[in-house]
Amino acid sequence: MQIIIVGCGKVGRTLAEQLQEEDTDITLIDINADTINEIIDEVDAMGVVGNGASINTLMEAGIETADILIAVTVSDEMNLLCCLIAQKTGHCHTIARVRNPIYSKEIGFIKERLGVTMIINPELAAAQEISRLLRFPSAIKIDTFARGKVELLKFKVMPEFNLDGKSIQEITEHFRCDVLFCAIEGKDFTTIPGGTNTIRNGDMVSILATPQNAAAFFKKIGLKTHQVKNAIIVGGGTISYYLTKALLAMKIKVKVIEKDKNRCEFLSEELVDATIINGDGTDRSLLLEEGLGSAESFVTLTNMDEENVFLSLFAKTISNAKLVAKVNRLAYDDIIDSLDIGSVIYPKYITADYILQYVRATQNSIGSNVETLYHILDGKAEALEFKISDHSPIVGKTLQELNLKKNLLVGCLYRDGTVRIPRGHDTLEIGDSVVIVTTNRGLRDINDILAK
Structure with a gap:
C-alpha cells in the first residue's frame, strides 16, 4: 500500500513511525527540507520537499498510484485543499486533519461535496476522552468499543482494594462481576494474563466490560464510580472549548482559566454557562482562590507540557481532584507516566x-x-x-x-x-x-x- 503524508510535524512523524510497521510504502511531503531529512534518517520513507497542495509536488510524490493521502499540516484549509487536489489528480482515499470548531459543524458537507474520505479532529477526540474520564474518574484511561457499549478501563491497584496476591481467577469468582482482565502492568513487566496470574499493589490493570458491569466491579472493590460535579480547566484553547461544551452537557460545573483576554471574551460568548476567568493558570494564589483545594477535577490544557505536568503535581499535593494533563511531546512519555499524576492525554497518539x-x-x-x-x-x-x-x-x-x-x-x-x-x-x-x-x-x- 502506498501512502503519502503531507505535513511532518508531531502527528506526521508519529504516523510515519507507526505506518512503517504496516507493510506500506510511505512518502513524506513538507516545505522544510531539514524536517524531511531528519525524519527519513529515522523512518523508512521517501521524502519530497515542497507544497502539498501543489500538483507538481503531489505528482513527484506519486499521487497517481497512491492508495491514501493523509494531510496533517498545521492549517485546516491547507489540509482540505491537499485532499481536494489529490482526488482530482489521483484515485486515492484522502484523510484531513481539521480542528477548527467552525468546520466541525460542516463535516457532512466536506465529506460529501469535497470528497474527503475521513476527517480527523484531534482536539475533539481528546476532549471526548477527557470527558469519559471525568464521568468515571477512578479510571486512568478509558477506550470505547461497539459504539460505547464496551469499555476498556485502566486503573491502579491500591492496598485498600485487598487484591494483593490474588489470582485473576480468585478475583473473578469472589466478586462475580462479568469483567475480563486484559492486561497487567507491573514495574518490570507487561502481560496479557490468564486466570493464574496474580495482581500486586501498585500494578496497572486493564479490564474489559460494559459500563454497567465495570461500575459494579469498581464499587465492590471500593473505587468511586460517580462522575465529578465540577472541573477547573487551565488553558482556553480548542480542546478546552470542546471539553467545556461536553462537560456542561453532563451537568458538570466548569471554570476555565485563560491568559488571553480576547480568547476569554470568545469563550464567554460561546460557553455562556461556564465561568471564564482571565488570569494566569500557573498562579498558585489564583488557583487556590478559585477553589482548587476542593475541586473534584483539575484539567491542564496549556500549550506547555511542562506547565501541565507541574500544575498536576501541585494539585496532587493540595487536593483529591481527578487529574488530567495534556502532553504533546512523545519522547518523555515513560518519565511522565512514572510521575503518577493521574491521567495523561496524548492527542498525537489519538490521531495516529x-x-x-x-x-x-x-x-x-x-x-x-x-x-x-x-x-x-x-x-x-x-x-x-x-x-x-x-x-x-x-x-x-x-x-x-x-x-x-x-x-x-x-x-x-x-x-x-x-x-x-x-x-x-x-x-x-x-x-x-x-x-x-x-x-x-x-x-x-x-x-x-x-x-x-
Missing part, C-alpha cells in the same frame, strides 16, 4: 490510532473489518474491534476449537445489541463485533487471530 485504524480497514481481506483500534500498554499491545461480515475459517467454530495466536485474548462479543464476555464454548458468527487484545502487531482481519 484513528488513522491507523482506517489504514488497516482498507488493507483487510474479505470477511471482516477493523472498526476500532487503540494502542495500549504504552504501545506494547493493541486492542482492536472487528466486525465480521462474511464467511471465514473462524465463523461457526467454538473458541476452544480455534488455534489462536499466543498473547491474544478474545475480549468480548457484541451480538444483536447484547454484550458478553466469551468463554471457550462460544462461537463467532457473521454480524458479530469482537474485541481482540494482543501484543501481536498488525492484525488487519479477524482471520489474523489464528496461528499459522
Whole structure:
C-alpha cells in the first residue's frame, strides 16, 4: 500500500513511525527540507520537499498510484485543499486533519461535496476522552468499543482494594462481576494474563466490560464510580472549548482559566454557562482562590507540557481532584507516566490510532473489518474491534476449537445489541463485533487471530 503524508510535524512523524510497521510504502511531503531529512534518517520513507497542495509536488510524490493521502499540516484549509487536489489528480482515499470548531459543524458537507474520505479532529477526540474520564474518574484511561457499549478501563491497584496476591481467577469468582482482565502492568513487566496470574499493589490493570458491569466491579472493590460535579480547566484553547461544551452537557460545573483576554471574551460568548476567568493558570494564589483545594477535577490544557505536568503535581499535593494533563511531546512519555499524576492525554497518539485504524480497514481481506483500534500498554499491545461480515475459517467454530495466536485474548462479543464476555464454548458468527487484545502487531482481519 502506498501512502503519502503531507505535513511532518508531531502527528506526521508519529504516523510515519507507526505506518512503517504496516507493510506500506510511505512518502513524506513538507516545505522544510531539514524536517524531511531528519525524519527519513529515522523512518523508512521517501521524502519530497515542497507544497502539498501543489500538483507538481503531489505528482513527484506519486499521487497517481497512491492508495491514501493523509494531510496533517498545521492549517485546516491547507489540509482540505491537499485532499481536494489529490482526488482530482489521483484515485486515492484522502484523510484531513481539521480542528477548527467552525468546520466541525460542516463535516457532512466536506465529506460529501469535497470528497474527503475521513476527517480527523484531534482536539475533539481528546476532549471526548477527557470527558469519559471525568464521568468515571477512578479510571486512568478509558477506550470505547461497539459504539460505547464496551469499555476498556485502566486503573491502579491500591492496598485498600485487598487484591494483593490474588489470582485473576480468585478475583473473578469472589466478586462475580462479568469483567475480563486484559492486561497487567507491573514495574518490570507487561502481560496479557490468564486466570493464574496474580495482581500486586501498585500494578496497572486493564479490564474489559460494559459500563454497567465495570461500575459494579469498581464499587465492590471500593473505587468511586460517580462522575465529578465540577472541573477547573487551565488553558482556553480548542480542546478546552470542546471539553467545556461536553462537560456542561453532563451537568458538570466548569471554570476555565485563560491568559488571553480576547480568547476569554470568545469563550464567554460561546460557553455562556461556564465561568471564564482571565488570569494566569500557573498562579498558585489564583488557583487556590478559585477553589482548587476542593475541586473534584483539575484539567491542564496549556500549550506547555511542562506547565501541565507541574500544575498536576501541585494539585496532587493540595487536593483529591481527578487529574488530567495534556502532553504533546512523545519522547518523555515513560518519565511522565512514572510521575503518577493521574491521567495523561496524548492527542498525537489519538490521531495516529484513528488513522491507523482506517489504514488497516482498507488493507483487510474479505470477511471482516477493523472498526476500532487503540494502542495500549504504552504501545506494547493493541486492542482492536472487528466486525465480521462474511464467511471465514473462524465463523461457526467454538473458541476452544480455534488455534489462536499466543498473547491474544478474545475480549468480548457484541451480538444483536447484547454484550458478553466469551468463554471457550462460544462461537463467532457473521454480524458479530469482537474485541481482540494482543501484543501481536498488525492484525488487519479477524482471520489474523489464528496461528499459522
